[in-house]
């Protein structure tokens with residue numbers, strides 16, 4: 001099998017990564033607007049417990065989603081850095097080339113499927 005990723009594939013994926021990054025950053029902005037805690041009219045009075053609970057849940061959901069997106073952006077940045085260093089597509093753990101179909105699906109992947117599975121355990 002091909003040991004190296006083609007230049008065309010890498011530039012395609014680079015474009016995809018840059019688009020994903022912009023999209024993720026936009027999503028983070030949108031989510032932060034939805035956060036009830038960022039509402040300037042939000043007042044923490046004790047008037048309505050129901051509202052407080054709903055806002056807390058909303059805030060937690062937003063926070064979890066933002067965290068996911070943040071992690072994604074970090075992975076994307078790492079992948080972009082690896083492209084610059086001509087290290088792109090190498091598994092961070094075992095150093096093997098991550099197969100192209102996986103990179104097409106998850107261009108920011110840092111690990112090959114085997115290592116990813118092991119890390120998730």
Ligand SMILES: [Zn+2]
Nearest residue numbers: 091094112115
């Ligand atoms: Zn690996």
